[in-house]
Amino acid sequence: MKTYILSNLRIPAGEDFILEDEIARELHLPSTSFKLHRIIRKALDTRKKDHPIWVFTVELEFYFSPPRHPDLCEVQSLKTVNLSPIFIQNPHPYIIGMGPAGLFCALAMVENGLQPWLFDKGDPLEERLIKVQDFWQKGILDENSNIQFGEGGAGTFSDGKLTSRRNEALTQRIYSELIKFGAPEEIAYEALPHLGTDGIQMIVKRIREYLLARGCKFHYRTCLTDIKLNEEKVSQVAFGNQWQEPEIVILAPGNAARDTWKMLHKRGILLEAKPFALGFRIEQKQSDINRWIYGNEHWAEILGPASYRLACKTGFTFCMCPGGKVIIAASEKNTIVTNGMSFSKRESDYGNSAIVTAVNAKNYGNGIWDGINYQINLEKKAFHPGYLAPAQRAKDFLQNQNYSHSIHSTCLPGIYPCNLNNLFSSFISSCLSSTLKYCNHIFPEFYTNSILIAPETRTSSPIKILRKKDELSSLSASNLYPIGEGSGYSGGIISSAVDGWRLGERFKIR
Template identity: 40%
Template sequence: MQKPLNVILPHLHMPVKKSGSREQPIIIGLGPAGLFAAIELIARGFKPILFDRGKRIEERTVDVHAFMTKKVLDPESNIQFGEGGAGSYSDGKLFSRAINSAHINKVLDTFIRFGAPKEIATVSKPHLGTDVLCGIVRNMRNHILDRGGEIHYRSKMTDLLLSDRCVVGIIINGEREYRCSSLYLAVGHSSRDTFEMLHQKGVMLEQKPISVGVRVEHPVEVINRMRYGDHSPDVSAAGAATYSLHYTDKKINRSVHTFCMCPGGEVINASSEHGMMVVNGMSDSARSSKFSNAAMVVTCRTTDYPSLHPLAGIWFQQDIERKAFLSGGGSNMIPAQNLLDFLNGKVSGDLNRNSCAIGTMSADLHGIFPLFVNDALLSAFAVWREQYPVFVSSDALLMGAETRTTAPLRITRNDKFESVNTRHLYPIGEGSGYTGGITSSAADAIRAVNAVIG
């Protein structure tokens, strides 16, 4: 039996207003992939039309702050959706494994051109921070508009128009039609209703493995002591230290690893759907918070999903997120448990001080996850307790659930970046299922435009 996605599909009987021309490429999504695709298209002489379901970065920031303080979620304007994409509210890492790639270098040079500090081109682990990223996004927007591109906010693609398995246009907000001969789909990893619509339209999708787990947070001084020893330099002089941990549980053949480590950052509620709870980490450029956090996630296989359906990875995520929401009292507060209590199977009486502006609620995090996730986390923390006693200590706090590490599916494409069964549809960025992170998503967009235009 298929599980519902809790989405509202377009009313196809609604009157349609036509606009646009077939010569203008259309881009869906204003995250790194969408923005860099637009910049590359403009450099090639095109005037793209961009649509995003969310708001301008300035308005989006207001909505995010209101969510953190009032706990009222706007499903279309939040940590996941809006101009700049999910990466705008993160640590702003610009790391990629393809360090010497010409496309990666072009991405870094483009960021510098639009306001990033020049040192990102030379340091080993560059990062921007939310405050700097938001300014860069504004500069990119102005560049696109100044050169004849169009940007439409609060504009969700609700239908895909096809003729003989070829994209001929889209419907926005169930009422406005735009014709096009090339559609760059840069929707991000959390556009679940869009994935549902694509599946209904027959676009080829396939399952992809993900990782899920918790956020672990410590005072900055604790992590600095773990990295530098008891005589670690003052934080104000050395800055907030980073770390990376990996463990493989050979008994159950699962790996546990850090993801998106945020030194001097904060843990945020990154939900984009009512009744769901997702956490993420965020830092400003100075990494000036008194806390450091990282996701601690367990590898999941597609065989862990409830069925072979291409959307089953989403259902797997939603099941965890729904349990996490209820564990937080159903109030958008983040469920949390002191690490030692998690290891001892005990609900925490008093939670450790933490960075969460939206608030935390004591909960048994074991009840959120499948058994294999709990078992892998327990094994990893037991090993790290021997290796890093400062890390697995009374100073550590766990929060959940971390589920959006990557897209749980892939919009299958060929080496020309085109959907394998839907012509003129070009999935790019994290939502395509082929990339992860700001830099690789931006580079993916550049490569796609080059492949399409030649």
């Protein structure tokens, strides 16, 4: 039976409705003449202030001939890429890294009867949570187990966004897997799905339990420190002083894996520098954000806290966290890195977003480590005892004025006053200032009562581990497979999970 997609079905928000009745009204048909298969997408149009509109895309089956309608078309199959299988003899391939790329690679492998062994330099999630609290409350940083490293990856302490720019079959598979492990079904069709840090943590634990029950092994506090190559293959890997001989090595590092990148480069694995973006976090009252987006802040009681995404020639907003808080996410001692985090209910009175500008070799040099060194120098320059972050009123930053008034922030563990123009180069400051002004043009008063907290440096990996397009193996070693954000092939939870699953499902026992 053919099915059809109806798009641009617009329904006023805030009104009770039955979706089948709205579809029938739009198509001028009785609701008994079709079957609603599924909601494909549900987005919110807030362009007309104080009149938000739900915009649905749905899949339908008609019991008779479908009607003519400009927004109705026959379903086209989602793009699928069938890559050749990889046959192996050892059922225990090694996966280095327990972020979304590594975990979903393992999930795909167990579908084919494999029992991968997973390794991470950090702790299991329960112990990692304790380490993070010790960092925020006592300033005690464990460089191996923190907001960046440990089971679940860096996304475990974030807003838990599940957005994806790719509408492909694998993306839908990842949503299905997340739902299987406890995510709400709405993530499969909402335009801006999220789980919050608490939702991500719950799912990570359930994935671990599932994999353990199927014979996988988890090795915590086990850091990959070296590899040996022989005839363009990884012949041995070292975890500290212990050498092992896996048949397959899958690298799923995070975007803070600086030691790993340098070790790989030293051993002849081809890498290249890639551009990234940096800047600061802007923190604002959520009630103000709701008013800018909805036209009336009371819409938030019905629709939830509002979010925004803006871009111009000089910069863009990134990883907006409505109803969240700013956190210090350092992974190296005496450095400052900021990020945003929220819980599933997004109940904080404040929202925050990164405001960043793109940087490349023109800004920091052509050497493979120049971008990383640029990040490190900025993170060290921002450091203050107690891991406090430099902060400034947005208006003062734009006027290049020193701190003059008391400022409040949700930032954990805290902030200290600083003229951020002295932290960044004049070029970066100029780009960030122009971006702030653009945002203020879109939403007047955007920066009026806002606080800036710096620096935001880990927007994406500054390194790519080069791999073959179809085989997905390293250009330098045929049994080494780099995946995920830290390898330079994804950016976010869903795209990392897709990259991991795409590789993992190819492995089969010979």
